[in-house]
Every structure is written in structure tokens, then in C-alpha cells.
Amino acid sequence: xxxxxxxxxxxxxxxxxxxxxxxxxxxxxxxxxxxxxxxxxxxxxxxxxxxxxxxxxxxxxxxxxxxxxxxxxxxxxxxxxxxxxxxxxxxxxxxxxxxxxxxxxxxxxxxxxxxxxxxxxxxxxxxxxxxxxxxxxxxxxxxxxxxxxxxxxxxxxxxxxxxxxxxxxxxxxxxxxxxxxxxxxxxxxxxxxxxxxxxxxxxxxxxxxxxxxxxxxxxxxxxxxxxxxxxxxxxxxxxxxxxxxxxxxxxxxxxxxxxxxxxxxxxxxxxxxxxxxxxxxxxxxxxxxxxxxxxxxxxxxxxxxxxxxxxxxxxxxxxxxxxxxxxxxxxxxxxxxxxxxxxxxxxxxxxxxxxxxxxxxxxxxxxxxxxxxxxxxxxxxxxxxxxxxxxxxxxxxxxxxxxxxxxxxxxxxxxxxxxxxxxxxxxxxxxxxxxxxxxxxxxxxxxxxxxxxxxxxxxxxxxxxxxxxxxxxxxxxxxxxxxxxxxxxxxxxxxxxxxxxxxxxxxxxxxxxxxxxxxxxxxxxxxxxxxxxxxxxxxxxxxxxxxxxxxxxxxxxxxxxxxxxxxxxxxxxxxxxxxxxxxxxxxxxxxxxxxxxxxxxxxxxxxxxxxxxxxxxxxxxxxxxxxxxxxxxxxxxxxxxxxxxxxxxxxxxxxxxxxxxxxxxxxxxxxxxxxxxxxxxxxxxxxxxxxxxxxxxxxxxxxxxxxxxxxxxxxxxx
Ligand SMILES: Nc1ncnc2c1ncn2[C@@H]1O[C@H](COP(=O)(O)OP(=O)(O)OP(=O)(O)O)[C@@H](O)[C@H]1O
Numbered sequence: 001x002x003x004x005x006x007x008x009x010x011x012x013x014x015x016x017x018x019x020x021x022x023x024x025x026x027x028x029x030x031x032x033x034x035x036x037x038x039x040x041x042x043x044x045x046x047x048x049x050x051x052x053x054x055x056x057x058x059x060x061x062x063x064x065x066x067x068x069x070x071x072x073x074x075x076x077x078x079x080x081x082x083x084x085x086x087x088x089x090x091x092x093x094x095x096x097x098x099x100x101x102x103x104x105x106x107x108x109x110x111x112x113x114x115x116x117x118x119x120x121x122x123x124x125x126x127x128x129x130x131x132x133x134x135x136x137x138x139x140x141x142x143x144x145x146x147x148x149x150x151x152x153x154x155x156x157x158x159x160x161x162x163x164x165x166x167x168x169x170x171x172x173x174x175x176x177x178x179x180x181x182x183x184x185x186x187x188x189x190x191x192x193x194x195x196x197x198x199x200x201x202x203x204x205x206x207x208x209x210x211x212x213x214x215x216x217x218x219x220x221x222x223x224x225x226x227x228x229x230x231x232x233x234x235x236x237x238x239x240x241x242x243x244x245x246x247x248x249x250x251x252x253x254x255x256x257x258x259x260x261x262x263x264x265x266x267x268x269x270x271x272x273x274x275x276x277x278x279x280x281x282x283x284x285x286x287x288x289x290x291x292x293x294x295x296x297x298x299x300x301x302x303x304x305x306x307x308x309x310x311x312x313x314x315x316x317x318x319x320x321x322x323x324x325x326x327x328x329x330x331x332x333x334x335x336x337x338x339x340x341x342x343x344x345x346x347x348x349x350x351x352x353x354x355x356x357x358x359x360x361x362x363x364x365x366x367x368x369x370x371x372x373x374x375x376x377x378x379x380x381x382x383x384x385x386x387x388x389x390x391x392x393x394x395x396x397x398x399x400x401x402x403x404x405x406x407x408x409x410x411x412x413x414x415x416x417x418x419x420x421x422x423x424x425x426x427x428x429x430x431x432x433x434x435x436x437x438x439x440x441x442x443x444x445x446x447x448x449x450x451x452x453x454x455x456x457x458x459x460x461x462x463x464x465x466x467x468x469x470x471x472x473x474x475x476x477x478x479x480x481x482x483x484x485x486x487x488x489x490x491x492x493x494x495x496x497x498x499x500x501x502x503x504x505x506x507x508x509x510x511x512x513x514x515x516x517x518x519x520x521x522x523x524x525x526x527x528x529x530x531x532x533x534x535x536x537x538x539x540x541x542x543x544x545x546x547x548x549x550x551x552x553x554x555x556x557x558x559x560x561x562x563x564x565x566x567x568x569x570x571x572x573x574x575x576x577x578x579x580x581x582x583x584x585x586x587x588x589x590x591x592x593x594x595x596x597x598x599x600x601x602x603x604x605x606x607x608x609x610x611x612x613x614x615x616x617x618x619x620x621x622x623x624x625x626x627x628x629x630x631x632x633x634x635x636x637x638x639x640x641x642x643x644x645x646x647x648x649x650x651x652x653x654x655x656x657x658x659x660x661x662x663x664x665x666x667x668x669x670x671x672x673x674x675x676x677x678x679x680x681x682x683x684x685x686x687x688x689x690x691x692x693x694x695x696x697x698x699x700x701x702x703x704x705x706x707x708x709x710x711x712x713x714x715x716x717x718x
Contacts, residue, residue, distance in 0.1 A: 106138055106142075108135075109135070109305055109307075111305065112138070112139045112142070112303065115128055115301045115303070116143050116146060118299070118301065119143045120143060120146045120147060120150070124242070124298055124299055125238070125242050125243040125296055125297050125299070126244055126245070126297070126301060127213070127245045127246070127288075128140070128244070128245070128246045128300075128303065129247060129248055129249070129300060129301070129302050129303070129640075130248060130302050130303030130304065131248060131250070131318070131319060131322050131609070132248060132251065132306075132308065132322070132605070132606065132610075133308025133587070133609060134303040134305060134306055134307065135305070136211070136246045136247070136248070136303060137163075137166050137211060137585060138307075139246075140211055140246050141167055141168070143244060144156050144167070144168075147207055152206050153204045153205050153206045153207070154206065154207040154208075155169075155175050155201070155207070155208045155209065156169030156170070157169050157171060157172040157175045157208070157211070158172065158210065158211035158585070159172060159210065159211070159213065159214075159215040159216050160212060160215065160438065160584070160585075161427075161430065161436045161437025161438035162436075162437070162439075162582050162584075162586070163211050163212040163438075163585040164436055166211070166585045166586070167209070167211050169211070170430060170436060171436075172210050172224070174430055175201070176192070176202075176227070177191070177195060178191065178192070178223075178224070178227070179554075181223060184223075185222075185226035185227050185230065188227050189226070189227045189230040192227065192231050193231060202231040202232055202239075203231065203232050206241065206242060207243075208241045208244070209244045209246070210243070210246070211247065211585070212246070212247050212252075213245045213247035213287055214247040214249045214251050214253060214287070214602075215247070215252055215254050215255065215584070217254035217255075217285045217286075218284070218285055218286060218287050218288075218290035218291075218293075221287045221290040221292065222290050222292050225238050225290075225292040237292060237295040237296040238292070238296045243297060245287075248322075249286055249288065249636065250323065250601075250602055250633055251584055251602045251606045252581060252584050252603065253285065253600065253601060254285045254286065283632065284630075286630075286632060286633065289632070300640060302641075302644065306318075308587055308612055309612060309613065310613075311613060311614055313333065313614075314611075314613070317330045317334075318605070318608060321604065321605045321608060321627050322605050322609075322629070323629055323634065323637075324601070324627055324628045325627070326624045326627050331622075334608075337614070337617055337622075338619055338620055338622065340618065341590060341617070341618045343590070348590070349591050349616070350576070350577070350578060350588050350590065350610075351576065351577035351578070351592045352577070352578060352580050352592070352594065352607045352610065353579060353580070353594050353596075353597065354579065354580050354596075354598045354599060354603050355597045355599075356579060358594065358596070358597060359577045359578060362576065363573075363574035363575070363577050364574070366423075366424075366574070366577075367423055370420045370421070370422045370423060372420040372421040372422055373420065373421075373446075374418050374419070374420050375446050375528060375530070377416070377417050377418075377419070377550065377569060377570045378415070379413060379414065379415050379416065379568065379569040380550070380567070380568040380569070381407060381565065381566070381567045382565065382566055382568075383400045383403050383404060383564065383565045384403075384562075384565060384566065387403070387562060387563075388400060403555065403564045406555055406564075407566070408567075411553045411555065411567050412428045412553070412573070413428060413553045413570075413571065414569065414573065417570065417572070417573070417574075419446075419570075419572065419574075420443065421444065421445060421446065422442065422443065423442070423443045424440065424441075424574065424575045424576050425440070425443060425530070425572040425574060425575050426438060426440050426441075426573050426574075426575035426578070426582070427439045427440075427532075427548075427571055428553075428571045428573055429551055429571035430478070431476050431477060431478060431546070432461070432477045432478070435476075435534055435544075435546070438582065440534070440575050441532040441533050441534035441546075442532065443530045443531065443532055443533075444532070444533045445466060445530075445531040446528040446529065446530055446531065447464075447466055447528060448527055448528045448529070461477070462475040462477070463475065466531060466545070472545075473545045474544060474546045474547070475546070475549070476546045476547065476548045476549065478552075529547050529549045529550075529570070530547070530548050530570065530572065531547050531548075532545070532546050532548050533545050548571065549570070550568045550569050550570050550571075551568065551570075551571045552567070553566065553567045553569060553571075554566050555567070580607045583606065583610055584606050587610065587612060588611060588612070588616075589611075589612050589613075589616050591607075592618040593607040593608055593610075593617070593619050593620065594621055595607065595619065595621045595622050596620065596621035601629050601633070602629065602630075604622075605627070605629075
């Protein structure tokens with residue numbers, strides 16, 4: 001059905017449908033004549049016309065349904081007056097076939113239930129681990145729901161945007177407000193303390209979830225721990241926040257050392273890392289070797305049952321690969337998977353590569369196969385003039401050059417990107433409406449804001465209507481409001497006045513508005529921007545169309561933590577093929593894994609374990625040497641298993657420890673570490689435990705206490 005506010009529009013539409021019906025075209029339904037989808041609230045608010053037009057039969061061709069119903073339908077179309085009837089309040093039920101099936105409800109296994117109980121009722125910080133597909137993310141979602149039902153203030157985060165999306169959360173970096181996490185804990189705490197909402201967020205939170213924690217490095221964990229104590233003014237480990245950490249250290253390791261484009265390691269970061277390891281502060285970059293880990297995470301739970309795959313051979317082989325082991329059987333098995341998989345239904349497999357360049361090449365090939373008009377978007381790079389002010393004039397252009405090349409090297413936003421309608425794309429920024437870095441969508445059109453009526457809803461979201469489209473299109477805004485200058489400027493220049501003629505405008509969330517002037521080039525009305533349809537969830541109604549304009553990508557100085565240069569670019573990349581890094585956490589029923597350039601421990605295992613079955617897995621360039629695991633991780637898990645085995649034998653397993661969590665492996669190593677109470681001494685953190693602005697060299701270790709009552713009290717919330 002379709003709702004009309006104006007009967008002349010209804011007649012016009014019926015006439016066009018009559019034509020469609022005659023030519024056998026299907027008709028679209030369920031929207032109003034202003035192009036908006038019809039949520040319950042709107043219908044309920046209307047008691048005078050609109051008119052309701054039943055069009056359910058229009059999707060059928062005459063030869064499919066040559067019965068009375070079809071003939072009546074055509075008769076109604078021939079006489080539009082017959083098709084008009086007063087609208088009923090409330091939405092009529094959809095035909096059975098159209099109903100959105102809710103996703104099947106997952107029943108937690110006994111071990112998942114036990115972990116949930118310990119997290120929610122035990123009140124203790126936990127690390128939940130287990131191989132790929134053992135349901136860690138599913139468990140996290142259930143734990144989050146349970147905490148929310150108890151009205152806990154819970155923050156749901158992950159180490160990457162795409163993993164965050166998987167659990168309906170954000171990245172730990174964006175939640176914590178630490179940017180890239182550069183600078184000392186004191187700098188980060190000061191940065192947070194200058195923003196009232198961030199301080200509020202840190203102080204209110206009771207439970208912090210971090211998924212895919214294998215990618216969080218030890219140093220950053222320690223920084224966050226120190227920041228938590230400082231900002232919350234609470235000396236307990238992690239400022240008294242209950243941590244629910246989740247991940248598998250046999251999967252991807254932390255990204256600490258960046259490679260330069262010429263393939264050499266970044267000498268500065270390498271030097272600092274070597275310095276820290278030499279000084280013995282850290283045994284490895286893995287978060288379990290963080291100085292504060294044993295204090296903060298007293299209990300580890302390992303899930304054993306694999307859910308993602310059910311074929312026994314596949315499960316067994318993947319378990320061996322996880323530990324870096326192969327045997328002739330596994331080699332034979334994987335070599336045989338170098339064959340095409342059945343894609344006769346047109347759904348192509350997601351391609352996984354280890355290197356960015358390979359991902360780009362595969363995506364470009366797919367893009368070029370599309371016939372639509374190519375739109376290209378060039379990045380606009382600028383240096384922050386304030387950062388050059390304190391530099392001697394003669395040196396400014398050299399520094400500007402350095403900032404720009406560092407920006408170019410570090411940003412995810414490409415110098416230049418070509419896009420076409422039909423392209424599969426991935427967001428590279430978090431947006432205000434819950435879409436995050438990692439969300440995948442399809443470009444459905446390109447549109448300019450020229451001549452469009454733009455509207456703002458009560459939440460500040462901007463919308464417009466696209467020609468020939470039944471719904472509204474939202475204008476994407478970055479989740480970090482102040483950083484999204486282009487859209488903020490644009491919003492400020494929109495004249496928002498309620499439109500007088502709107503029937504019952506107060507009942508509608510829209511206020512009509514017009515673009516007065518857009519001075520910012522990135523949103524100049526004549527430019528066309530991609531309109532992307534994102535599917536926000538499994539339900540059909542949850543898909544959303546967004547006009548995605550260019551947005552700023554800031555480059556922060558590793559020393560000062562300040563933005564020194566900014567790139568403006570459309571926050572999209574092509575996404576038929578993705579990197580293994582982005583694939584971590586995903587379940588992919590059809591996947592083509594290319595192991596040609598595997599260079600890191602865990603990469604091959606992560607890629608192969610995304611598959612759900614042998615039939616949907618294609619493996620290219622496999623060889624036994626692509627499979628390897630980190631020695632430190634093997635050792636850590638061996639010790640964990642030994643400890644758990646001992647506990648079981650001694651009858652002091654998890655069942656007995658429900659209310660009194662067991663001493664963890666790491667805790668045992670470090671000696672008994674009691675959680676300090678509120679009146680106990682603040683934990684001291686040595687300066688050499690952190691990267692500092694100064695070049696690493698031997699210096700007398702100066703002790704910094706965080707929080708240090710004097711300086712930390714001086715940090716004011718704005
Ligand atoms: N209790 C359960 N019953 C049925 N299916 C489950 C259960 N737990 C998880 N699954 C399914 O198993 C698959 C993998 O789950 P999930 O992504 O949570 O695993 P994971 O341990 O987080 O994997 P990874 O380490 O690869 O990110 C998903 O398809 C999920 O729906």
C-alpha cells in the first residue's frame with residue numbers, strides 16, 4: 001500500500017502504476033508521497049486524509065495471476081477513484097511472505113552460560129578467550145544485554161571499527177577519546193580532561209568491554225589503565241572499572257610497528273620498541289604482558305566448543321593451524337581447496353588478502369567491470385597553520401612537507417578514489433547514527449544537494465529526498481562532531497523553519513529547511529557525492545541510505561598529540577575484497593582466501609577460520625610455511641592450560657570459584673596481588689614504562705605517579 005496526503009498526487013501515481021502494471025513492472029510500496037518510509041508514529045498521528053492506496057497486486061504480472069483479484073486490481077487502476085479509500089490508523093499487516101524473519105535465537109552453551117554468570121553475577125574482571133568461532137562475540141553480546149537489563153553503565157568497544165560493529169559498539173580509541181593513543185598517559189589524561197563529555201563518560205562507566213583484544217598492545221593497555229585511574233580519581237586497577245576482555249592471541253597480534261611505504265620499518269618506533277624490550281619493561285607487545293594486566297584481569301576463561309564450523313575435519317585442522325602446526329593431512333586438505341567455489345546464484349565470495357595493495361588491485365578490477373559513470377574524488381590535504389606558528393619561518397615549509405608526507409603515509413583515506421553506482425564500499429569513519437568504520441554498503445546513486453530540500457530532524461540529523469527514490473536519504477555526519485567541520489558548517493547554513501503547510505507538522509520529525517549557502521568546497525551544492533545504502537542489521541527495514549560527503553581525517557603528532565595536518569576525503573573504500581585484518585571477527589559463508597603474501601603470525605589462521613564450511617572455502621597460494629604462531633603466545637596458552645588442568649585435578653575448578661575468582665596464571669607469577677581499596681596507595685608507573693617525547697636513551701629513571709595529586713587536580717573539565 002501507499003499513503004497519499006494529496007489526492008492529485010495519488011491519481012498521478014496510480015496512472016503511472018497502471019502503466020507499470022500494463023508493462024509488467026513490479027511496483028514499490030510502503031512509503032508516503034513525500035518519499036518517507038511509514039513508521040507507526042506517523043500513521044498513528046494522522047486522523048484526517050491521507051488516502052490509502054492498496055497496490056499489493058501490482059507486483060504480479062497478468063500471466064502469473066490471471067484471476068479475479070488481478071482483474072479487480074486493474075479495474076481499480078483504470079478508475080483511480082475506486083482505488084482511493086480513507087486511511088486506517090495503524091499499519092496494515094504485511095503479507096506473510098514479506099514479513100522480516102527475526103534472526104534465530106541463540107541458545108548459549110554451558111560454558112558460555114558459565115562465563116556470562118561469572119561476568120554478570122561474579123562482578124570480577126574477566127578475559128574470555130578461545131579459538132575462532134567459539135562464540136566469544138556472541139557471548140559478549142549476551143553479557144552486554146544482561147548488564148544493560150540491570151541498568152549498568154556499560155561501554156562496548158573493540159580494537160577495530162569492524163569488530164566494534166560486530167558487537168554494536170565503537171572502537172576503544174574513540175570511546176576513550178585518546179585519538180591514536182600517542183603521548184604519555186599524562187598527556188592523554190589531560191586531553192580527556194579538557195572535554196566534559198569524555199570525563200563524564202570515563203567517570204560513569206562501570207563495565208568496559210573490549211573485543212578482539214589480541215590487537216591491543218601492552219603499552220596502550222597500560223596507558224588506558226593509568227588514564228582510568230587519573231580521570232576517575234580512583235586508585236584501584238583501571239580506576240575500579242570491571243573489565244570484560246575478549247579475544248584470541250593466536251589471531252592477529254597488536255599493530256605497533258608501522259611499515260613505511262618503501263617497506264622499511266619506522267626507525268623511531270622500532271627504536272622505542274627495542275628500547276622498551278631491552279629495558280625489560282615488557283616481555284612482548286601482547287596485552288597479557290602489560291605491566292598492569294595481572295592487577296586488572298584476575299580471571300581467564302577459555303571457550304572450547306567451535307560453532308562457526310561443524311565439519312569435524314575442518315574444525316580439527318583449524319585447531320592445529322591455530323597453534324601454528326601442520327601435518328601432511330592438513331597440507332593435502334588445504335591444497336585441494338585451490339578450486340573455484342560454486343557461485344551460480346550470483347553471490348561472489350568475499351576475497352581476503354594480507355596486503356593492502358592486493359586488496360586494492362582486486363577491488364579496482366571489480367570496479368572496472370561496472371558500467372556506470374565513474375566519479376573520482378581527490379583528497380584535499382592541509383597543514384594546521386597553528387602548528388607552524390611556533391616554528392622558525394625558514395623552517396616552516398620543510399615542516400609542512402614532513403607533516404603532509406606523514407599524513408599521507410598514515411591515513412586510511414586514499415589520495416584519490418574512483419567510485420561507480422553498484423560498487424561495494426566500506427566506511428572508514430564512525431558516523432553519528434551508529435554506522436562505524438567497517439560498515440559495508442552499496443553505492444546506489446550519486447547526488448548533489450543542489451535544488452534539494454534539506455531537512456533536519458529533532459536529533460540534528462540532516463535529510464533530503466532523492467528523485468525517484470521512495471525513502472529519505474540522510475546526510476552522513478562524523479561521530480566526532482567538532483572534527484566534522486564540513487558538515488557542521490553546512491548544518492549551520494541550513495535555515496530550519498517549520499513548514500507551515502505541512503499537515504500536522506508537530507507530529508512529524510521533519511522540519512523543512514533550505515540550503516542558503518554552502519561556502520565549504522567539500523559540500524558545494526553542485527558537487528555530486530555517493531549515496532550509499534547500508535544495511536544496519538538483519539531486518540530489511542533497518543537499511544539506510546546516506547549521502548556521504550568528504551570528511552576530515554586528522555594526523556596527530558606522536559609527540560604532542562595535536563592535529564598537525566588534515567586530509568579531506570570521502571570516507572569510503574572499495575570493499576569486494578578486504579584485508580585479513582578487517583576480516584577478523586567476521587563469519588563469511590563464501591570466502592576466497594589468498595595466502596600469497598602472508599607475513600604475520602595468525603594471519604593464515606584468521607583468514608581460513610572465517611569460512612563456515614569446506615564448500616564455501618577457496619584457498620589460493622597455500623604452503624606450510626604460511627602457518628606459524630608466536631612463541632610467546634604458545635607459551636602463554638600452554639601455561640594457562642596447565643593451570644586450568646591443575647585446578648580441575650585439585651577440584652578447585654571454576655565451579656568452586658564462582659563467588660571467589662581463582663588466582664590467575666599471571667597473578668600467580670607476579671605473587672598475590674590484592675585489589676587495593678579506595679584508601680590505598682596509588683600504583684606508581686615509571687616513566688620508562690612509556691614511550692616519551694624524548695628520544696629513548698639511558699637516563700636516570702624519573703618516577704611519575706599517575707594520578708599525581710598536584711598536577712592531576714590542576715586538570716579542569718571544560
Ligand atoms: N551458542 C551458540 N549457538 C549457536 N551458534 C553460535 C553460538 N555461539 C556462537 N555461535 C555462532 O558461531 C559463529 C561464530 O561466533 P562468534 O563470531 O561469536 O565467534 P568468535 O569466537 O567471536 O569468533 P572470532 O574469534 O573468529 O571472532 C557465529 O555464526 C555465531 O552465530
